Amino acid sequence: MLLTEAELKKAANASRRHRAASIVLKEEMAAATARSSFDVFLSHSFKDAEIVLGAKRIFEELGFTAYVDWIEDSQLDRTKVSSATAELLRTRMRQSKTLIYVHSNNSPGSRWMPWELGFFDGFRTAVAVLPVAKNSSETFSGQEFLGLYPYIDGTGPAVLFMNRGTASSSRLGSVSSTANVTFAKSWLKEFADTK
Numbered sequence: 749m750l751l752t753e754a755e756l757k758k759a760a761n762a763s764r765r766h767r768a769a770s771i772v773l774k775e776e777m778a779a780a781t782a783r784s785s786f787d788v789f790l791s792h793s794f795k796d797a798e799i800v801l802g803a804k805r806i807f808e809e810l811g812f813t814a815y816v817d818w819i820e821d822s823q824l825d826r827t828k829v830s831s832a833t834a835e836l837l838r839t840r841m842r843q844s845k846t847l848i849y850v851h852s853n854n855s856p857g858s859r860w861m862p863w864e865l866g867f868f869d870g871f872r873t874a875v876a877v878l879p880v881a882k883n884s885s886e887t888f889s890g891q892e893f894l895g896l897y898p899y900i901d902g903t904g905p906a907v908l909f910m911n912r913g914t915a916s917s918s919r920l921g922s923v924s925s926t927a928n929v930t931f932a933k934s935w936l937k938e939f940a941d942t943k
Contacts, residue, residue, distance in 0.1 A: 750881035756802030787812035787940040789844035791864040793854035810933050845939045846874040874939040908932035
């Protein structure tokens with residue numbers, strides 16, 4: 749089962765129940781400036797801000813740090829392609845151990861996502877797709893090039909699996925190279941523990 753928009757939005761809003769969103773974001777920005785490395789780089793469409801915040805929360809609950817550009821580097825203008833933005837994103841990708849491509853209906857319209865995916869895949873193989881479904885009965889097909897990578901599914905935010913799909917078995921790492929599925933947390937941990 750794919751994670752749904754509703755599940756990710758619920759995760760995003762869980763942290764806001766007791767504190768204002770502006771306070772949560774200020775705290776995250778302050779903490780992020782001290783970080784020089786991340787376990788996960790979340791590649792996404794800015795139109796999916798609430799969904800991406802939910803994905804960030806889920807990975808953090810699993811014990812991983814996650815980079816989201818508009819939180820960690822709020823000065824970026826992702827509506828314009830510039831060499832300064834590209835260089836900062838390159839730096840942040842080099843500081844990240846994995847890239848999770850948050851695939852939604854908005855992804856094909858993103859100027860940055862295919863570039864981020866290609867750049868990251870060029871120097872690290874730790875890439876996976878997080879397909880976001882409108883409802884729980886959807887399956888993942890995505891754009892053709894996304895089939896090169898394993899994708900994340902599960903029975904909800906608490907139990908996530910890395911599904912090989914049509915990707916090569918080496919994309920699952922050594923955790924479960926003979927299987928088609930492994931726990932997403934194990935996959936992330938394998939790459940997060942590398943330098």
